[in-house]
Amino acid sequence: MFTLNLDPNFTPYTATALPHKTFTFYGGEPHIKIEEHFDTSQIVTITHRLNSFNALGEVCIAADALRRMGVTCINLCIPYFPGARQDRVMVPGEPLTVKVYATIINSLGFGKVTIFDPHSDVAPALLDNVEVISNHAFISQVIQLIGSPVKLIAPDGGALKKIYKLSAYLGVHDVTECGKSRDVATGKLGGFKVYEEDLAGADCLIVDDISDGGGTFTGLAEALKAKNAGKLYLAVSHGIFSKGFDVLAQSFETIFTTNSFRDVNHPVVRQIQLSF
The missing domain is CATH 3.40.50.2020 (Rossmann fold)
Incomplete structure (x- = not known):
């Protein structure tokens, strides 16, 4: 297994980390360039700390880049699941934020999505192929x-x-x-x-x-x-x-x-x- 650690300070697995470069365009769009020299038949696990919506964007483009390189099995590890506290609509006019994040992540077709100590049972129920790590x-x-x-x-x-x-x-x-x-x-x-x-x-x-x-x-x-x-x-x-x-x-x-x-x-x- 390989890992693609989008936050260089967060490396929760001991697997070989894929070298890559990331930057943000002046328009605010994230970008990534992954080194091509690795066995694309292996599982790649993307890891990230989702502490902003832009971080979710980085996950999206990383998954797309890996698939375009021929990687067929991609997992995701995001210990903190964003929007998990917004798991109910309390007053009219509010979004069901946890479902927004889950829908985007599900659309990326990960083999497994690992989250850690989610706020409630709602996020795991909304995610496909979820692995929950307890506290x-x-x-x-x-x-x-x-x-x-x-x-x-x-x-x-x-x-x-x-x-x-x-x-x-x-x-x-x-x-x-x-x-x-x-x-x-x-x-x-x-x-x-x-x-x-x-x-x-x-x-x-x-x-x-x-x-x-x-x-x-x-x-x-x-x-x-x-x-x-x-x-x-x-x-x-x-x-x-x-x-x-x-x-x-x-x-x-x-x-x-x-x-x-x-x-x-x-x-x-x-x-x-x-x-x-």
């Missing part, structure tokens, strides 16, 4: 790095199904459920609740798939401390961190994430490299 190995590594017992924290109702599967895998049955409310018109968060009366100084690990602005986790941190939590840790599979770490760093001992979305360098963050 189990990632969280197992996080717990080893913490080095002491922790209580698993489900941040909201949407995380319950995944966290109970995770707890069964880890053999950790100390799970605390939490809740929050969101104004669908404004997106404002509030009403953070911890459904346990007294955490009695227990160290807690909040587990979720995405951290964007971080409001969910700072709100939960305050609610957990009000219930006598000990040290707080956060583990998110996809770290966007659009508002930085100043506020999050005040609440958590360590924030664990992967390199599925971007590279992070901050004293409070421990980033784990994905390897498939």
Whole structure:
């Protein structure tokens, strides 16, 4: 197998990487030139971090270039699936963004599409030939790095199904459920609740798939401390961190994430490299 790593800093496979050159025209269009000297009868896996719509365009032109070179079996590895949080139409006038991305990717006819810890079951249901990698190995590594017992924290109702599967895998049955409310018109968060009366100084690990602005986790941190939590840790599979770490760093001992979305360098963050 060969890989075509469209982001040179993201190389999740140990297979031979195909040399290539990419650039963007002045009109904004991405372009690629792949070196021709390789066995085109072999499987080629395109890898990328889809953190912009232009990155999806790079995947599209890369797949086209490979097919024009005679490659017949092309796979795709995109750990962060974009638009996965837009898996319902909440108010009239909004798109079903996850389906837009899935439709484009399906049209490219990949033999396999690998995604990591998707936000919900919607993205995998929409994708053809999908392979879903769970967060189990990632969280197992996080717990080893913490080095002491922790209580698993489900941040909201949407995380319950995944966290109970995770707890069964880890053999950790100390799970605390939490809740929050969101104004669908404004997106404002509030009403953070911890459904346990007294955490009695227990160290807690909040587990979720995405951290964007971080409001969910700072709100939960305050609610957990009000219930006598000990040290707080956060583990998110996809770290966007659009508002930085100043506020999050005040609440958590360590924030664990992967390199599925971007590279992070901050004293409070421990980033784990994905390897498939």
